Amino acid sequence: MRSFIRRYPRMVIGASIILAVICLAIAAPILFPFSPWEMRGAPFEPPGSPGFILGSDALGRDIAAGLAHGTWVSLLIGGVSTLASLGIGISLGALAGYVGGRVDDAVMRFAEFFQTIPSFLLAILLVAIFRPSIFSIITAIALVSWPPVARVVRAEFLSLRKREFVQAAEVLGVSHFRIVWQTLLPNALPPVIVLGSLMVANAVLTESALSFLGLGDANWMSWGFLVGSGRSVIRIGWWISVLPGVAIVITVLGLNLLGEGLQTWLNPRLSKRDLP
Amino acid sequence: MSDFDPMRDSTHVRSYRSPSRRALLKAGVAAAATAPFLMRIDEAIAQGITPKRGGTLTSLLTPEPPVLMIGVNAQGPTLTAVSKIFQPLFTYTPTLDFEPVLAKSWTISDDKKVYTFHLQENVKFHDGQPMTADDVIFSAMKFWMTLSLRARIIFARIEKAEAPDPHTVVFTLKEPFAPFLYGFGGTGFMIVPKHLYDVADLRNNPNNAKPVGTGPFKFVEWQRGSFIRLRRNEEYWKPNQPYLDEIVYRIVPDSQSRALALQSGQVQLAGGNDIEPFDLPRFQAQPNLSVTLKGWEYYGPLAWIDINKRVKPLDDARVRRAMSMALDRNFILQKLWFGSGKVATGPLCETTKFYDASVKLPPFDLAAANKLLDEAGHKPDASGVRFTIRHLPLPYGEVWTRLSEYFRASMQKIGINVTMETTDAGSHSARMAKWDYETSINYIYQVGDANIGMEQYFTSENIKNVAFNNVGGYSNPRVDELLAKSRYAIDPVERQKLLSEFQRIAVDDMPYIYLLQMSFPTYYAKRLNNTVTTAMGIADDFDDVFLA
Numbered sequence: 069m070r071s072f073i074r075r076y077p078r079m080v081i082g083a084s085i086i087l088a089v090i091c092l093a094i095a096a097p098i099l100f101p102f103s104p105w106e107m108r109g110a111p112f113e114p115p116g117s118p119g120f121i122l123g124s125d126a127l128g129r130d131i132a133a134g135l136a137h138g139t140w141v142s143l144l145i146g147g148v149s150t151l152a153s154l155g156i157g158i159s160l161g162a163l164a165g166y167v168g169g170r171v172d173d174a175v176m177r178f179a180e181f182f183q184t185i186p187s188f189l190l191a192i193l194l195v196a197i198f199r200p201s202i203f204s205i206i207t208a209i210a211l212v213s214w215p216p217v218a219r220v221v222r223a224e225f226l227s228l229r230k231r232e233f234v235q236a237a238e239v240l241g242v243s244h245f246r247i248v249w250q251t252l253l254p255n256a257l258p259p260v261i262v263l264g265s266l267m268v269a270n271a272v273l274t275e276s277a278l279s280f281l282g283l284g285d286a287n288w289m290s291w292g293f294l295v296g297s298g299r300s301v302i303r304i305g306w307w308i309s310v311l312p313g314v315a316i317v318i319t320v321l322g323l324n325l326l327g328e329g330l331q332t333w334l335n336p337r338l339s340k341r342d343l344p
Numbered sequence: 345m346s347d348f349d350p351m352r353d354s355t356h357v358r359s360y361r362s363p364s365r366r367a368l369l370k371a372g373v374a375a376a377a378t379a380p381f382l383m384r385i386d387e388a389i390a391q392g393i394t395p396k397r398g399g400t401l402t403s404l405l406t407p408e409p410p411v412l413m414i415g416v417n418a419q420g421p422t423l424t425a426v427s428k429i430f431q432p433l434f435t436y437t438p439t440l441d442f443e444p445v446l447a448k449s450w451t452i453s454d455d456k457k458v459y460t461f462h463l464q465e466n467v468k469f470h471d472g473q474p475m476t477a478d479d480v481i482f483s484a485m486k487f488w489m490t491l492s493l494r495a496r497i498i499f500a501r502i503e504k505a506e507a508p509d510p511h512t513v514v515f516t517l518k519e520p521f522a523p524f525l526y527g528f529g530g531t532g533f534m535i536v537p538k539h540l541y542d543v544a545d546l547r548n549n550p551n552n553a554k555p556v557g558t559g560p561f562k563f564v565e566w567q568r569g570s571f572i573r574l575r576r577n578e579e580y581w582k583p584n585q586p587y588l589d590e591i592v593y594r595i596v597p598d599s600q601s602r603a604l605a606l607q608s609g610q611v612q613l614a615g616g617n618d619i620e621p622f623d624l625p626r627f628q629a630q631p632n633l634s635v636t637l638k639g640w641e642y643y644g645p646l647a648w649i650d651i652n653k654r655v656k657p658l659d660d661a662r663v664r665r666a667m668s669m670a671l672d673r674n675f676i677l678q679k680l681w682f683g684s685g686k687v688a689t690g691p692l693c694e695t696t697k698f699y700d701a702s703v704k705l706p707p708f709d710l711a712a713a714n715k716l717l718d719e720a721g722h723k724p725d726a727s728g729v730r731f732t733i734r735h736l737p738l739p740y741g742e743v744w745t746r747l748s749e750y751f752r753a754s755m756q757k758i759g760i761n762v763t764m765e766t767t768d769a770g771s772h773s774a775r776m777a778k779w780d781y782e783t784s785i786n787y788i789y790q791v792g793d794a795n796i797g798m799e800q801y802f803t804s805e806n807i808k809n810v811a812f813n814n815v816g817g818y819s820n821p822r823v824d825e826l827l828a829k830s831r832y833a834i835d836p837v838e839r840q841k842l843l844s845e846f847q848r849i850a851v852d853d854m855p856y857i858y859l860l861q862m863s864f865p866t867y868y869a870k871r872l873n874n875t876v877t878t879a880m881g882i883a884d885d886f887d888d889v890f891l892a
Binding site for chain 2: 103105106107111126127128129196199200282283285286287297300301303304
């Protein structure tokens, strides 16, 4: 265990941060058993005031409660949208890489169409069209973030497809579905897992940015909303924006460390080099 | 000296003041044109101050107006700039009495059907042509009738408009219409030159790019996205006025840069949307600046929660009253608007004519609100929820979003769940017009008279699919009757009686949850004098404004 920590310090730090964040999300309803929107006292109370560990915002809402409940929203959006875009990306990438030819061309042109539009602008557009709600935000993030997954999976498939063990399976008459599912996919997954952890970080950031711009779901308290709502009153209460901002930074940092760690761990070449 | 001074009860004490135009009014409206001005200067000298000639006033316009033409666009920034170029027949004092501008005086016949305006003589448009009765008739019957819905409603009552001589205009009405004069004042009616505007397409008239009026300042140049420059009209009809050489309106899109420009003195005047509400406390403490909340008496913006009365249980007046009782208006005023304005007491602003101070809203009382909802038969379920309503926040900026959040949190306290549906400004008014909402927030301009600005929100004939109307479907035959009668009543005492009863019903029925009498702070350098003297605020002609 100790040697594992020594070998993969970044992954361990990242994983601990994420674990702590997940614990906070789960504990939020127990720690703060009330709505984060509830006005519980005087507005603009600084951190450390009685009743407000992290201060209160412009309406007298508890920042600590907002942060804790917001964790849940950020993780939910980050997780679900990443799963959805992994789903889209892996299926399309596998299809393109395995079938090749015109299908490959068609899928890649389609992916390029999404990649040429700045993804955040596209996300803003999608959310604005579909009316801001937690569902439309998840959909928008998933729709703009699948192309890199598709490209990575396609590239892995293209190289794996030429290998002898795949050719052997083909000659033996194994069905295409089984080749993809049992032979190719497990071998193509490690880089996708690394990518996935970074995508969660990206999704958390995108959601925060959307909420900051007022395109969040107005029924769910999120970190981006807190930062955005405190921005205009930053001269009166800096903590309203700064503390949720710090939460975003720590979480995204944790996810990035985890991603990097996973990369070293899952990539045999890199991990060998790390060996003493 | 007038009995009302808008600066006297303001937060700072000025060491001197120049005689206001209201002094003129008291001195006798029908007096010869020159006499009051002499008196004005005499009076000034007697008080040891002479208005100083010269200097450039730099101000802000936010957002940039789409066009600089009266009538074509009626948004705040446009009115602020064009009110220096064009002038009305009269403007309004802070108590919404009339103060002559292009009309020297006027008389109303005993049957209240014939209105005769006597115009200032020697008034010239910026292109040198004299302004005559024809221009006034053209402005009313063609220009404003075409471009302004509100003017159309008022001027449609005119049977005939005549000019017995070049300086007299006579309007004869089909029937008496009590608020008729309110069709002619302020930014709602300004005189445009007939010789430039007697064309079919008023909106696309090439002269709109270079507006020509009678005002104290002439249009010079407009560099889009940068600034608008106005220069002193050397042939202005008031001798020795205006005092300023130039007015420059800078367009600064970033709110922090605007605040800095004001703080550093690069800009001497800001109002309307220029400065964000949360900057008010900071500028109030700034020694070189004055802040006033005056100058919104004419517009009288009243914020309220609009309710779709077709939706159950919002059709029940007891439910609406309970919702109103659950809102702490003082919190909204102090914490969201930083004290800029007053809490609402009913459907009218205090400054609006025929406001009745004896009408009061039920006080903020959560226990009473809960009790009222119990009585109305809306018992809370196991999780404490009585019912759920949808809410459409007003997408006009942050403070409105906060207000909707406050509304939701307050409703939660009396067991009403509120689901928010965020939209952009276009969809907001489209959905209101389609009646596709349950609750929303809006603010309306009262423009002086109870029968002008807010009537359309209460009468059942205005239940239409048109935004900024009675979209909530409020219908009370007695209210219809009272408002119709007060429209035609000639006797002010009788009108007061009718409109007082209307206000009482409008509070009992609570078709809207009245929240705030808003006023947007005007910030100006201490050395800028006579900045806000009328009910029009900074949308006034500024012919008496000077930099000391």
